[in-house]
Amino acid sequence: MTQPNGTGPVVLEARGIVKELGGNTVLNHVDLTLAKGDLKVLIGPSGSGKSTLLQCLNLLHIPEDGQLLLDGTPVNFKKKTDLYQLRQKVGMIFQDFNLFDHLSAHQNVAIALKKVKKQSKKQAHDRACEELARVGLADKMELYPAQLSGGQKQRVSIARALAMDPEVLLLDEPTSALDPELISEVLVVIRDLAKAGMTMLMATHQISFSAGLAHKFVFMENGRITEQGVPSALLAENSGSRTRDFCAKISELTGAEA
Amino acid sequence: MNDFFPFIIHQVIPGLNTGLFVSIKLIVPSALLGLLIGVVIGTLRVYGPGPVKKLCDFYVALFRGTPLVVQLYFWYFALPYTNFWGVRIVMSAVTCAIVGFSLCSGAYHAEYIRGGLLSIKTGQLKAAQALGMAPFTSVKSIVLPQAFRHCFTGCCNEIIYLIKYSSLASIITINEMTGIGRGIAKASFRNVETFLVVGIYYLILVTLASVLLNYVERRMEIPGFERQPK
Numbered sequence: 001m002t003q004p005n006g007t008g009p010v011v012l013e014a015r016g017i018v019k020e021l022g023g024n025t026v027l028n029h030v031d032l033t034l035a036k037g038d039l040k041v042l043i044g045p046s047g048s049g050k051s052t053l054l055q056c057l058n059l060l061h062i063p064e065d066g067q068l069l070l071d072g073t074p075v076n077f078k079k080k081t082d083l084y085q086l087r088q089k090v091g092m093i094f095q096d097f098n099l100f101d102h103l104s105a106h107q108n109v110a111i112a113l114k115k116v117k118k119q120s121k122k123q124a125h126d127r128a129c130e131e132l133a134r135v136g137l138a139d140k141m142e143l144y145p146a147q148l149s150g151g152q153k154q155r156v157s158i159a160r161a162l163a164m165d166p167e168v169l170l171l172d173e174p175t176s177a178l179d180p181e182l183i184s185e186v187l188v189v190i191r192d193l194a195k196a197g198m199t200m201l202m203a204t205h206q207i208s209f210s211a212g213l214a215h216k217f218v219f220m221e222n223g224r225i226t227e228q229g230v231p232s233a234l235l236a237e238n239s240g241s242r243t244r245d246f247c248a249k250i251s252e253l254t255g256a257e258a
Numbered sequence: 259m260n261d262f263f264p265f266i267i268h269q270v271i272p273g274l275n276t277g278l279f280v281s282i283k284l285i286v287p288s289a290l291l292g293l294l295i296g297v298v299i300g301t302l303r304v305y306g307p308g309p310v311k312k313l314c315d316f317y318v319a320l321f322r323g324t325p326l327v328v329q330l331y332f333w334y335f336a337l338p339y340t341n342f343w344g345v346r347i348v349m350s351a352v353t354c355a356i357v358g359f360s361l362c363s364g365a366y367h368a369e370y371i372r373g374g375l376l377s378i379k380t381g382q383l384k385a386a387q388a389l390g391m392a393p394f395t396s397v398k399s400i401v402l403p404q405a406f407r408h409c410f411t412g413c414c415n416e417i418i419y420l421i422k423y424s425s426l427a428s429i430i431t432i433n434e435m436t437g438i439g440r441g442i443a444k445a446s447f448r449n450v451e452t453f454l455v456v457g458i459y460y461l462i463l464v465t466l467a468s469v470l471l472n473y474v475e476r477r478m479e480i481p482g483f484e485r486q487p488k
Contacts, residue, residue: 060384080392088390098385101482102404112389115399146482157385164389 008036011199012090012168017056017066026052028223034168034201039194041210042203043246044220050203054170058090059083088116091161093171097153099145105132105156106141109163131159135189151182158189171202207247211235219243262451270442270455277438278459284424284434288359289417295360296367303368304375305397321365326426330358334430355427359420366416374409375401407483414471421464435459
């Protein structure tokens, strides 16, 4: 069920991340390590800090305290070029896609290649076509976000992130804003990425899907990582883990099997 | 009133045609420059650093808060008497008018642009940053093109206004349409015919501008940014 993990070198490491938002401590000394090829899944109740942690890991939120190491090199939060560099290497998939609404699917993927990676028009064009084909949208390249379904939008956003050749991909509940019937098309893409060995950290409520895929479940509550382990162990009948409790509860609600 | 049409055809129209040319020479640069100022100031008001933001707010407050006539008087009649560290600025009447119109127009555009920028969801900026874009690029390539489409109708409105308030140039000695019209009326005592035709000239000018701006708006239209969402 689980694949070998943690064999590669550490790609991204967070040490003692503290984040305060509006006077609340949303993250309270969080440590997390992602080795090459790892797929870790973040679960936990709403407000536990999953989103904030993901946004701290690519520095959309700057942590108040703690350290972030990319390939063993600490990132200087105060240095802008460090921030831009890290964000290029740590891709982000948002719950509500955040496609650029004024650009076609193809331009959505190409724009960062041109503006950030300074690739030529031709290079960016070819790469965008390639990535969109990879997520099964070769025939939708010229369509604008308003003309795409939710599942297609999320696939474009995955293509957009992958085009940057990230070392790590962070996924913030990538299927939560989708109609139930569109979820699987996005999950298929994510599964293919996992099989190809992409290093990923995904916050999700798709427990059964991620249990079959994840190397580790990371359970968060009140801004802390409280449990961490192989899904089969955490979800086992007699584990008595908080994770199992939580998963049992949400699968009761959604009708999915844990 | 028996020679109503001959008077219009032989006296009013030739005079106004010269004035029309002058008016256009004022309107076109002022409209473009005003829009440019508006985009820059409007963007700085939303994304600029604190002190710059304050300065831009002050600019908008000043130019929206004083009558355009007073601003024109200042540029043309007052500025030559000022002296900044030995530098005295004297501008021609036409330059004064263009500067005055652009700065005033820019203040209104800035307000529309600011509104447009604020209507864009923060997720757009987040996504741009997540790809490693610097703030300047994110705003220029991602947020502004969307915001501009949202507020273009307002900006068009301001350009239409500009066409009409270009008539104020006549008070600083420029012989554009209104100035020439006033001259003809004064010399002939035929106010009715003259100002009727002056009004029609502005109406035509505004109509042409609306058609042009409409065309530009249609050209910028893309799915998701239609004027009437389907």
